[in-house]
Amino acid sequence: MITRDIVPLLKQRLAHFPAVAILGPRQSGKTTLAKQLGGTYFDLEQTGSVLRLDARWDALVADEDLLVLDEAQEAPEFFPRLRGAIDADRQRTGRFLLLGSVSPTLMRGVSESLAGRLALVELSPFLLSEVGEERLDDLWLFGGYPDGGIRDSAIYGPWQESYLALLMQRDLPAWGLPAKPRTTDRLVRMLAAMQGQTMNAARLGSALGLDSKTVAGYCDYLEGAYLIRRLQPFHSNIRKRLVKSPKVYWRDSGLLHHLLGTRTLDELFAQPWVGHSWEGFLVEQTISSLASAGSTARPFFFRTSDGYELDLVLEWGGERWAVEFKLTSSPTVDMVDRLSKTADMIDASRHILVCRTTDEVDTGRLLVTNAGCWLRQLAGRH
Known part of the structure; x- marks a missing residue:
C-alpha cells in the first residue's frame, strides 16, 4: 500500500x-x-x-x-x-x-x-514522491488517481470516461451546477484544449452560446470539484503591462490526456501541446506537494504583455521564487538567461529551471534541476 x-x-x-x-x-x-x-x-x-x-x-x-x-x-x-x-x-x-x-x-x-x-x-491524487521517481512518465501520462491507470495501465481510458461521465451527469448537477451535461461536456473539452493558457471566459461563452459571467460561474463548479485550477497572475510594480487573467490547468494529467485523445507516451510527445501538459503536470505536483506538507506558500504565474513569463511564482517566508518548467533534457544558456531576466523583474530571490536534465546546477540563487530533485527540495524546504 x-x-x-x-x-x-x-x-x-x-x-x-x-x-x-x-x-x-x-x-x-x-x-x-x-x-x-x-x-x-x-x-x-x-x-x-x-x-x-x-x-x-x-x-x-x-x-x-x-x-x-x-x-x-x-x-x-x-x-x-x-x-x-x-x-x-x-x-x-x-x-x-x-x-x-x-x-x-x-x-x-x-x-x-x-x-x-x-x-x-x-488530498490530491498520487504525487511523484508517493509512487517513486522512476514512475515519472507513467504518472504524467496516466495521472495520479489510484484506479486511473497508474497501477494498471489497461484501465486507462475507460476509467477516465466513466469518471467524467459520472461527475457531469450526477455529481456536478447535485452540487448545484445548472448546466446540462452536454454543455458541461463541451466546456470541459474546450478547457482541456486551453491547458496552460490564460482564461478567456468571453471566448468560451461565445462558442457555447453563453455570456462570460455564466461561463465563469460554471468554471467555479469545475474548480470546486478539483477538476481544474485557475492560477492567478502575480502583480508587480514594474513598468510593463501585465496579463491579468488567470491561467487554466487540468489538475490531473490523465484526465487531460484522455480528453485530448492521447493514450501512449509516444502519442503524447508527438502532440503540439505536450509542453503545456508537462508544465501543468509539474505546476500541480508542486502546489499539491506543498499543500500536503502544510506549507503556506502562495502560488502565482507571471506574464508581461511583451512575452516575458514565469510558469510559477512562489511566495513564502519572506522569499519569492521564480520557477520555469521546460520539456527538455538539455537546457540552454538562453533559457537560463531569459529566466533570470524575467525573475529579476519581480525581485525573485531564487531562479529555478525544472526540466529533464540529469546534471543539476545549484549556485544558491540559480537552480537547474529535474522534477524529482525539485520536488525533494520542496519537501525539505516547506
Whole structure:
C-alpha cells in the first residue's frame, strides 16, 4: 500500500483541532486513508448509514473514538450538530474526521457552522514522491488517481470516461451546477484544449452560446470539484503591462490526456501541446506537494504583455521564487538567461529551471534541476 505524504500533517491537525476535513476529488484515496486511522466510519451517501448515524448520534459523540463521516457534503444537516458537539467540549481534539469531494465553497453549511472549529487538508491524487521517481512518465501520462491507470495501465481510458461521465451527469448537477451535461461536456473539452493558457471566459461563452459571467460561474463548479485550477497572475510594480487573467490547468494529467485523445507516451510527445501538459503536470505536483506538507506558500504565474513569463511564482517566508518548467533534457544558456531576466523583474530571490536534465546546477540563487530533485527540495524546504 502506498503511504500518502499528507499523513503527518493529518495527524498533526487531528492533535490540535476537534474536527478535520480531508477534501479532494472523488476517488483520490480519502476513504482508504481515513480507514487506516481507525475510528467509527459512516458513508453519508448511503441512506442506511445516515439513519444509523442519526439514531446513534448522542452515543457516538460521547465516545472517545474518532468519528469518520465520508462524503460529508451529502448531509449538510449534520454540520450544526457537529458544531454543538464541539462547542460542548472545546478542549477535546481529534473527534471528527470529515471527508468531502468538493471544496468548502460548494459544501453548504461548512463556513456557517464550523468556522474556527475545523481544519482543512487537501488530498490530491498520487504525487511523484508517493509512487517513486522512476514512475515519472507513467504518472504524467496516466495521472495520479489510484484506479486511473497508474497501477494498471489497461484501465486507462475507460476509467477516465466513466469518471467524467459520472461527475457531469450526477455529481456536478447535485452540487448545484445548472448546466446540462452536454454543455458541461463541451466546456470541459474546450478547457482541456486551453491547458496552460490564460482564461478567456468571453471566448468560451461565445462558442457555447453563453455570456462570460455564466461561463465563469460554471468554471467555479469545475474548480470546486478539483477538476481544474485557475492560477492567478502575480502583480508587480514594474513598468510593463501585465496579463491579468488567470491561467487554466487540468489538475490531473490523465484526465487531460484522455480528453485530448492521447493514450501512449509516444502519442503524447508527438502532440503540439505536450509542453503545456508537462508544465501543468509539474505546476500541480508542486502546489499539491506543498499543500500536503502544510506549507503556506502562495502560488502565482507571471506574464508581461511583451512575452516575458514565469510558469510559477512562489511566495513564502519572506522569499519569492521564480520557477520555469521546460520539456527538455538539455537546457540552454538562453533559457537560463531569459529566466533570470524575467525573475529579476519581480525581485525573485531564487531562479529555478525544472526540466529533464540529469546534471543539476545549484549556485544558491540559480537552480537547474529535474522534477524529482525539485520536488525533494520542496519537501525539505516547506
